[in-house]
Amino acid sequence: MGIIPLVDLRRQHHKLSNRILAEIKSLLERGDFIQGRKTREFEQQFARYCGTIHGIGVGSGTDALFWALKAVGVVPGDTVITAANTFVATALAIHFTGAQVRLVDVDENSYNMTGKLLESSIQEAIAYGESVKAIVPVHLYGRSCPMDAIMAIAEKYNLKVVEDACQSHGSKFFCETIHEEGQRVGSFGDAACFSFYPGKNLGGIGDGGMVVTNNTEIAEKVRLFSNYGSVEKYIHQIKGGNSRLDTIQAAVLLIKLPYLDEWNKERQRLADHYRKLISKCSILLLNIIVPENLKNDEHVYHLFVVRAQQRDELLVYLQKHGIMAGIHYPVPIHLQKAFHEYNYQIGDFPITECLAGEILSLPLFPGMQDEEVATVVETLNRFYSR
Numbered sequence: 384m385g386i387i388p389l390v391d392l393r394r395q396h397h398k399l400s401n402r403i404l405a406e407i408k409s410l411l412e413r414g415d416f417i418q419g420r421k422t423r424e425f426e427q428q429f430a431r432y433c434g435t436i437h438g439i440g441v442g443s444g445t446d447a448l449f450w451a452l453k454a455v456g457v458v459p460g461d462t463v464i465t466a467a468n469t470f471v472a473t474a475l476a477i478h479f480t481g482a483q484v485r486l487v488d489v490d491e492n493s494y495n496m497t498g499k500l501l502e503s504s505i506q507e508a509i510a511y512g513e514s515v516k517a518i519v520p521v522h523l524y525g526r527s528c529p530m531d532a533i534m535a536i537a538e539k540y541n542l543k544v545v546e547d548a549c550q551s552h553g554s555k556f557f558c559e560t561i562h563e564e565g566q567r568v569g570s571f572g573d574a575a576c577f578s579f580y581p582g583k584n585l586g587g588i589g590d591g592g593m594v595v596t597n598n599t600e601i602a603e604k605v606r607l608f609s610n611y612g613s614v615e616k617y618i619h620q621i622k623g624g625n626s627r628l629d630t631i632q633a634a635v636l637l638i639k640l641p642y643l644d645e646w647n648k649e650r651q652r653l654a655d656h657y658r659k660l661i662s663k664c665s666i667l668l669l670n671i672i673v674p675e676n677l678k679n680d681e682h683v684y685h686l687f688v689v690r691a692q693q694r695d696e697l698l699v700y701l702q703k704h705g706i707m708a709g710i711h712y713p714v715p716i717h718l719q720k721a722f723h724e725y726n727y728q729i730g731d732f733p734i735t736e737c738l739a740g741e742i743l744s745l746p747l748f749p750g751m752q753d754e755e756v757a758t759v760v761e762t763l764n765r766f767y768s769r
């Protein structure tokens with residue numbers, strides 16, 4: 384048995400590589416690299432996929448968050464609330480707008496922010512006299528946050544919502560007030576941000592990102608901000624930066640988008656297979672907690688994150704046996720040196736901290752074989768049976 388990688392993109396690209404190469408060749412021949420027709424086409428298709436009117440391609444998911452926050456009106460001195468359990472980029476994007484990053488702990492079953500935790504953080508911020516402007520719910524690992532509760536709280540406190548959907552392309556949330564088919568993440572907030580980093584559920588062959596929104600004013604602002612503050616070449620209405628989705632990435636993403644639902648279904652099937660094999664084994668049931676299918680959301684398993692006893696020893700054991708598991712993420716944001724000025728302490732976000740010590744991402748990606756899932760589960764079993 385060879386190595387089982389955490390993610391193997393080659394298996395996803397194998398059957399598409401001829402089309403991708405032909406597309407790149409034709410862009411080379413046309414000399415079409417930045418803000419091309421393919422970029423506009425992909426923006427429209429991806430926005431439609433999410434159920435939004437506008438899509439604005441940008442250079443990365445981090446840039447999408449930064450410019451979306453600016454476009455909804457975040458200014459230096461504001462407070463922006465996000466989850467303590469997230470990839471560092473969420474907090475970095477908030478920080479670089481000049482706003483204060485206010486973290487909230489997460490729920491131990493969904494690993495995401497909840498309405499209850501969010502509201503108590505807002506009340507605490509108000510009590511401290513902070514000017515709370517926006518919330519960034521993070522749909523981490525492929526699972527939607529409880530968007531009914533979060534949107535209701537945003538309305539109650541008059542806050543903007545910028546969804547971080549960088550790990551959740553295609554994931555849905557269900558609740559009584561929306562139709563039974565559910566609604567895709569990215570279509571709830573004032574704006575939402577996606578990353579097309581190659582390893583994401585929908586990824587390019589380089590960096591890329593997008594802001595989607597139903598709000599025309601926000602869309603126009605992001606468009607201006609990300610293109611030197613200019614719509615007409617060499618005419619600058621405001622001071623903007625340079626962050627665009629290049630034509631090659633857009634062309635590749637256009638080829639890949641029609642497969643996204645299929646790939647997400649495959650991820651769900653692999654997750655079910657893990658659950659089935661793990662549930663058959665009493666030793667594993669004692670030592671591992673698998674992510675459950677919750678009734679309000681459709682998880683798209685960007686990562687298959689379990690909680691494991693003796694996690695660090697297990698990770699080394701798996702690696703020694705050719706299984707490339709990972710930890711997302713080993714050090715929570717509030718305990719990162721980069722955020723030392725906030726003076727957060729150990730114990731400030733107990734669930735996030737507990738998760739950081741137990742979580743383990745097992746290999747899961749489109750193209751993974753059932754036998755490989757079985758090998759991972761057998762190896763877990765051998766570890767706990769020693």
Ligand SMILES: *Cc1c(COP(=O)(O)O)cnc(C)c1O
Nearest residue numbers: 443444445470472549550578580
């Ligand atoms: C990947 C990711 C980002 C940043 O996206 P980039 O394209 O890498 O800049 C932001 N937030 C989350 C939750 C992510 O997973």
